Amino acid sequence: MSELHALFGGTFDPIHFGHLRPVEALAQQVGLKRITLLPNNVPPHRPQPEANAAQRVDMLRCATETLPLFEIDTRELQRETPSWTVATLETLRAERGQQQPLGFIIGQDSLLTLAKWHRWQDLLSLCHLLVCKRPGYATEMDSPEMQAWLDHHITQDVQQLHQRAAGCIWLAETPLYNISATEIRQRRHQNLACDDLLPAAVIAYIDRAGLYRD
Template identity: 55%
Template structure:
């Protein structure tokens, strides 16, 4: 779990199944942190993701892979609260708890990928996200900023900003489309590669690859 932050600090949460965690998760977020002056990125692994198939690896195997992946990177910390719950991992509920715990004044952000932005209108109480935090969107290959859902597009048009100072000075309320590296890496493809005994070098940290082999994951 993370420690309480000071009002002047700016940090973000990054949720996902991380099945497994890979460089497509880590490297764009590292660039995003440099661009925006993020003090910390809190990795928030899901236990029961409500919008996608259930992970192949167990919650604690996924946690171990995350720990190995970020062991020497001070930017990242891990919050296990969703892994400790058997209920569906609705991010809006987690963000509300964190906001209540940390107070109303400091900047808080939630990181998603461009692919998730396209389906954000399917998320539980998605319209309330900006009442709690900023939304930081990492670029993904083969996706553009034009959204199919009209309501979601209007929401994006209303709250999008390129002003980094606003993100650092305001506690919530803005959407930032980041210019992050376009890495064509996905956990789905990595699992497929393992199923087919294909090489996954350069897709995820060596320590994670060793753990996958040790645990006979994705066979």
């Protein structure tokens, strides 16, 4: 059985337990030995980050230095153009070959708005989609066409994720963490504690760097 490589993109401004713990649970479920974190440079769907690229990478390193599951790939930070997921996946597919099983981790919120993504129809030719639950989001797509597309690609056989290079959607049973980076930034601006929301090493870095202050 081939080893499934998984990728997890995001702004990570800052990285927090709502990012880390669900994907650690996903790794247990589907047998992932490595998850590559892909920090976005110019996120297409959201406002620009408060922390700069180097600071966000530093926070990723602080968060994962004791977690061998994770590695960091900064290729999207080298681009001036928006961080289109499909373009990154095409590059990775070319590097890793057509037979390598690749998974891209998204949240349920992203799945529900997938039709707004750049060239979303091409994603499943390049990877599997591994979907983590998000609190408060619907479990059905917002159109019959998208629901039919989802139903066609869902698998409940974890072996397919390892045996096929791409094309499946896995709806993971992951724990729900109602944490957002926006909330953390707001709490920091108000001088409120965030100890239970993100790793202590990341909080220490934020303090040292003077991030998220008025």
